[in-house]
Amino acid sequence: MRAKYLNLLSEKFDSEEKVVTEIINLESILDLPKGTEHFVSDLHGEFQAFQHVLRNGSGNVRVKIHDIFKDRLTEEEISQFAALVYYPEDKINLIKSQVDSKEALNEWYKMKIHHMIELISYASSKYTRSKLRKALPKQFVYIIEELLYKTDEDTNKKPYYEKIVEKIVSLGQAEKLIIGLSHTTQRLVVDHLHVVGDIYDRGPEPDKIMDTLIDYHSVDVQWGNHDVLWIGAYAGSKVCLANILRICARYNNLNIIEDAYGINLRPLLNLAEKYYDDNTAFHPKQQSDKTMSDQERHQITIIHQAIAMIQFKLESPIIKRRPYFDMDERLVLEKVDYDKQEITVYGQTYPLQNTCFRTINPDNPAQLLEEEQEVIDKLLLSVQQSEKLKRHMNFLMKKGSLYLNYNGNLLIHGCIPVDENGNMEEMEIDGAIYQGRELLDQFEYHLRKAFTDVETTDDLSTDLVWYLWTGKYSSLFGKRAMTTFERYFIEDKAAHKEVKNPYYHLREDSEMCKKMLEEFDLDAEQAHIINGHTPVKERDGESPIKANGKMIVIDGGFSKAYQKTTGIAGYTLLFNSYGMQLVAHQHFNSKENVLMNGADAMSVRRLVDEELERQLIRDTNIGARLQEEIEMLQALMSYRYIN
Numbered sequence: 001m002r003a004k005y006l007n008l009l010s011e012k013f014d015s016e017e018k019v020v021t022e023i024i025n026l027e028s029i030l031d032l033p034k035g036t037e038h039f040v041s042d043l044h045g046e047f048q049a050f051q052h053v054l055r056n057g058s059g060n061v062r063v064k065i066h067d068i069f070k071d072r073l074t075e076e077e078i079s080q081f082a083a084l085v086y087y088p089e090d091k092i093n094l095i096k097s098q099v100d101s102k103e104a105l106n107e108w109y110k111m112k113i114h115h116m117i118e119l120i121s122y123a124s125s126k127y128t129r130s131k132l133r134k135a136l137p138k139q140f141v142y143i144i145e146e147l148l149y150k151t152d153e154d155t156n157k158k159p160y161y162e163k164i165v166e167k168i169v170s171l172g173q174a175e176k177l178i179i180g181l182s183h184t185t186q187r188l189v190v191d192h193l194h195v196v197g198d199i200y201d202r203g204p205e206p207d208k209i210m211d212t213l214i215d216y217h218s219v220d221v222q223w224g225n226h227d228v229l230w231i232g233a234y235a236g237s238k239v240c241l242a243n244i245l246r247i248c249a250r251y252n253n254l255n256i257i258e259d260a261y262g263i264n265l266r267p268l269l270n271l272a273e274k275y276y277d278d279n280t281a282f283h284p285k286q287q288s289d290k291t292m293s294d295q296e297r298h299q300i301t302i303i304h305q306a307i308a309m310i311q312f313k314l315e316s317p318i319i320k321r322r323p324y325f326d327m328d329e330r331l332v333l334e335k336v337d338y339d340k341q342e343i344t345v346y347g348q349t350y351p352l353q354n355t356c357f358r359t360i361n362p363d364n365p366a367q368l369l370e371e372e373q374e375v376i377d378k379l380l381l382s383v384q385q386s387e388k389l390k391r392h393m394n395f396l397m398k399k400g401s402l403y404l405n406y407n408g409n410l411l412i413h414g415c416i417p418v419d420e421n422g423n424m425e426e427m428e429i430d431g432a433i434y435q436g437r438e439l440l441d442q443f444e445y446h447l448r449k450a451f452t453d454v455e456t457t458d459d460l461s462t463d464l465v466w467y468l469w470t471g472k473y474s475s476l477f478g479k480r481a482m483t484t485f486e487r488y489f490i491e492d493k494a495a496h497k498e499v500k501n502p503y504y505h506l507r508e509d510s511e512m513c514k515k516m517l518e519e520f521d522l523d524a525e526q527a528h529i530i531n532g533h534t535p536v537k538e539r540d541g542e543s544p545i546k547a548n549g550k551m552i553v554i555d556g557g558f559s560k561a562y563q564k565t566t567g568i569a570g571y572t573l574l575f576n577s578y579g580m581q582l583v584a585h586q587h588f589n590s591k592e593n594v595l596m597n598g599a600d601a602m603s604v605r606r607l608v609d610e611e612l613e614r615q616l617i618r619d620t621n622i623g624a625r626l627q628e629e630i631e632m633l634q635a636l637m638s639y640r641y642i643n
């Protein structure tokens with residue numbers, strides 16, 4: 001086997017020199033500082049805020065500009081320069097409208113090109129030349145490299161460089177070059193991006209986030225409960241599909257379904273018109289930046305009811321065919337007394353209000369009307385035929401996982417289900433018992449299986465995707481039960497409560513965190529758990545850094561709907577060769593504000609962890625892989641070339 005592999009390898013490295021060059025190349029990469037990792041989570045469709053954070057590298061771009069130019073530019077000029085790097089196209093247009101002569105514009109171009117070259121040279125200092133080359137705008141690689149590697153600028157070559165920049169400007173290329181250099185800078189300040197779940201739902205543009213991630217140079221995703229709901233819908237789970245439609249209706253986002261993904265809602269609307277009327281419990285949430293006519297609101301309200309009732313009906317057969325999901329209490333339609341209009345759940349009887357049960361047969365409440373069945377079948381077909389959704393879901397499968405061990409840390413959206421005593425909770429799946437990491441691996445196995453067979457809609461794997469959204473031992477949900485039905489129809493808020501898994505208070509304890517890290521074969525002393533999912537209520541004094549820094553929770557509320565609760569507009573985490581920093585973002589007003597005022601009112605930075613020694617690539621996941629490659633090359637060397 002080994003000889004076979006070495007023979008294969010020798011086809012690529014067919015001379016002693018080639019092997020030596022590659023070994024030296026890899027060795028030198030190992031000694032470069034570790035690249036910067038950038039963590040975000042709970043984006044919830046907020047594309048504008050997300051792309052701002054990406055473009056400014058959570059404040060990293062400004063820090064770098066500040067480092068270089070603090071003695072030469074005012075704070076105001078630094079902010080304006082930063083705005084140019086974030087939004088070069090728009091900023092250039094703005095400048096064009098402000099300057100009064102072509103000469104002045106050309107002078108501005110020249111100065112900015114020089115500044116950008118300095119910035120890139122600084123921002124790329126920890127990368128190899130080849131990596132930097134890959135990040136440069138293709139059409140200008142040669143020119144930029146000439147400008148970058150100007151070793152003797154102060155002496156004989158200076159006029160030569162001035163000439164190059166002059167020429168770029170006179171040939172009308174300055175604008176393109178500045179735009180290209182800005183994107184290069186954005187790319188250089190972050191080496192790798194982690195999205196710790198919940199790209200979808202609540203906000204208006206998850207599809208644009210997906211497109212951005214697909215184009216991003218290096219990224220992974222830890223699925224959130226909302227993401228698996230979308231994966232489930234595509235993978236054939238009708239109940240997941242009903243849920244995503246219900247949430248889109250609730251947040252006035254049905255255009256994601258219709259316009260972004262091209263899914264036809266007409267059959268659902270027809271059904272809704274037949275059976276439903278106005279109902280305040282189903283009015284869509286008013287998003288501040290969206291207007292709605294009365295007619296639109298009416299349509300959304302009736303669609304919202306139609307799909308919610310389909311959802312409740314679809315839950316029932318799954319709960320019945322999977323007794324080990326242990327969800328009998330969620331057979332809500334069967335717990336309703338239709339004459340008295342009340343329900344008994346968890347031993348309590350409550351009156352029901354705002355009901356919309358016209359399609360329900362009290363003798364068999366979970367039975368879908370033929371029309372309902374037809375609608376959900378058509379919707380599923382339409383979902384599975386959406387090319388764009390297919391592309392997005394494929395990407396989520398390719399780059400995503402339920403959890404990830406990366407550079408010594410554990411990244412996971414929700415939780416590791418534990419009991420009050422901190423023991424891993426057990427769950428039965430298909431006759432076998434799983435817990436901890438094994439349980440999570442089982443969930444992931446089934447999710448992938450469901451995705452490879454989208455035709456099958458009611459097998460165990462597809463049902464388990466829905467379980468991940470809402471089940472008691474789901475590592476993504478992290479609560480005992482979802483009280484969606486109660487929230488619509490019961491006034492008493494006590495019935496709405498969703499009890500969290502004990503994980504959420506036990507994670508405050510560093511010993512508990514260490515135990516969980518060990519479960520995932522990580523070095524408990526060094527590692528951190530990085531979570532999303534539960535908004536940190538900074539407003540009430542809650543800290544995102546818990547258990548002496550072992551646990552970091554980065555859901556700070558990108559989602560506008562949750563900003564009132566958190567008091568801020570999201571956290572992001574940066575992990576560079578010097579350690580980890582948490583960035584708390586202020587509310588993102590608008591791109592226009594950044595452009596006009598250079599305002600970048602975000603970041604309060606907090607140190608999570610400081611490395612005693614600067615971390616090198618040698619110490620990272622990638623470093624471990626490179627070391628293996630070096631070993632193979634050394635083996636090839638002795639096998640083939642040295643005797």
Ligand SMILES: O=P(O)(O)OC[C@H]1O[C@](O)(COP(=O)(O)O)[C@@H](O)[C@@H]1O
Pocket residue numbers: 198225226250479482483484498533534
């Ligand atoms: O805020 P809404 O739309 O009422 O949604 C509430 C539901 O969302 C959930 O919190 C899940 O979403 P998150 O992952 O964002 O917490 C459920 O537990 C809850 O029932």
Ligand SMILES: [Mn+2]
Pocket residue numbers: 198224225226413532533534
């Ligand atoms: Mn979540």
